[in-house]
């Protein structure tokens with residue numbers, strides 16, 4: 001599992017080493033790691049000797065890292081320039097940079113545009129304006145320079161620790177921000193690099209160890225991300241004595257005469273995620289289509305038999321289906337069953353949900369949900385609010401509803417009511433297509449129906465993540481988001497990175513589960 005931290009947590013972990021006079025050593029390690037990453041990137045594109053690099057250096061230690069890194073690059077034969085964004089920058093680092101033969105330019109009130117043009121012609125830019133010590137975004141000439149440079153389109157940008165203007169703890173972004181190709185981050189992942197909008201500016205993130213990692217183990221991560229290995233351990237491993245009832249039965253209330261496709265997609269996706277059986281509840285017109293695509297499913301016209309989990313909401317519209325969802329929801333509350341509440345069913349939540357209920361809104365639905373809660377306050381939350389502060393709002397929704405909340409997006413966040421948050425981002429923008437969310441609901445429902453025993457097992461794979469039982473539901477939801485995203489990426493790769501349908505995402509799910517499990521079995525000690 002990848003753990004990510006706030007800027008303050010990273011600084012707290014650094015503090016004992018700074019107190020012991022090790023600050024310069026930490027900075028040298030960071031700078032060396034940054035320089036190595038720049039060298040790797042440049043070499044992918046051209047010969048290193050003679051390539052040009054400009055470091056944009058701010059007044060703090062982030063600028064210091066950038067200047068020391070540029071000094072390394074000068075010694076490797078690159079043509080190096082530093083644009084100083086403050087009158088006083090890190091003095092030793094600047095001296096080191098000059099001694100290595102670097103050229104220095106001063107950013108002032110009147111030369112931002114001119115310097116932007118110069119930077120745009122460089123082979124690589126290092127963004128070392130602001131790091132974890134930033135308060136707010138770039139100001140004045142620095143903001144002007146970055147806005148102009150972004151407009152011109154630099155060839156290659158590498159961020160030092162974080163893209164400047166990004167809040168390291170929350171991922172909230174103060175524009176302008178230079179969109180970077182690679183972020184080289186030090187000591188530990190910053191939470192702001194694993195949640196949008198920050199993740200969308202950060203490019204590929206590389207972690208450089210600087211010697212504070214053991215101190216970080218004592219901190220509770222701000223964000224967690226499941227790795228392929230974690231998924232391999234968490235995903236169901238059917239045993240020889242399994243039968244269809246022991247493998248998990250999932251009830252699905254989805255679709256309507258108007259939105260029958262949502263039922264087809266969620267049922268089919270659930271079946272492809274390896275659940276023992278799917279019981280479908282909905283109108284005959286939708287049921288016919290469901291059974292045509294997935295003859296394995298059962299259409300329940302009366303009270304359904306026992307299930308281990310429910311999905312309710314995809315494509316649900318109108319009195320009749322809302323009534324079925326309401327009845328299923330009452331039964332699930334009574335029996336303590338896990339439930340995926342999606343789309344149409346988000347409007348019929350009980351006053352307080354348990355953590356094993358997983359709400360799956362996109363940003364617009366989350367804004368509407370928060371507005372419907374009595375405790376949210378006077379000012380309406382909009383979709384744009386959620387998009388600019390997803391981490392804040394997903395946590396708020398989980399706390400206020402009591403449910404686990406999965407907020408869909410390019411990066412999907414899952415918050416447990418306790419405050420623990422997972423972030424997964426393995427998909428492709430081609431997944432922003434109608435029906436993609438219905439597939440996710442089916443995948444998640446199927447994993448919930450299969451995970452019940454494993455979640456309760458204190459020696460099981462979920463407990464091994466170090467999570468309290470109430471937070472393990474968030475891990476199942478994160479696993480589902482990751483499987484869904486990986487399936488989308490894999491389906492797109494089948495077409496050389498081309499477009500995909502929601503159906504294609506579902507069809508790729510068995511291959512994702514198969515390869516994750518096989519890789520896990522192959523490398524297990």
Ligand SMILES: NC(=O)C1=CN([C@@H]2O[C@H](COP(=O)(O)OP(=O)(O)OC[C@H]3O[C@@H](n4cnc5c(N)ncnc54)[C@H](O)[C@@H]3O)[C@@H](O)[C@H]2O)[C@@H](O)CC1
Nearest residue numbers: 023026027030060061062130131132133134135136137161
């Ligand atoms: N603490 C350490 O020993 C280490 C720190 N490291 C680097 O140091 C960085 C943190 O350094 P700092 O704490 O100096 O912080 P920054 O380098 O982020 O800079 C903060 C400085 O800029 C000013 N400032 C804050 N917000 C501003 C804004 N919006 N516009 C203009 N100026 C602003 C502050 O007054 C402060 O002087 C990390 O991101 C990392 O790159 C690494 O070298 C590893 C070791």
Ligand SMILES: Nc1ncnc2c1ncn2[C@@H]1O[C@H](COP(=O)(O)OP(=O)(O)O)[C@@H](O)[C@H]1O
Nearest residue numbers: 408409410427428429431432434435436437438
């Ligand atoms: N830009 C993107 N990159 C990757 N995945 C995305 C992107 N946009 C949306 N997704 C994913 O696609 C799915 C869309 O779900 P949703 O908005 O409910 O669509 P629908 O209601 O049409 O099914 C979610 O799982 C979401 O995480």
Ligand SMILES: [K+]
Nearest residue numbers: 127130162164
């Ligand atoms: K930076």
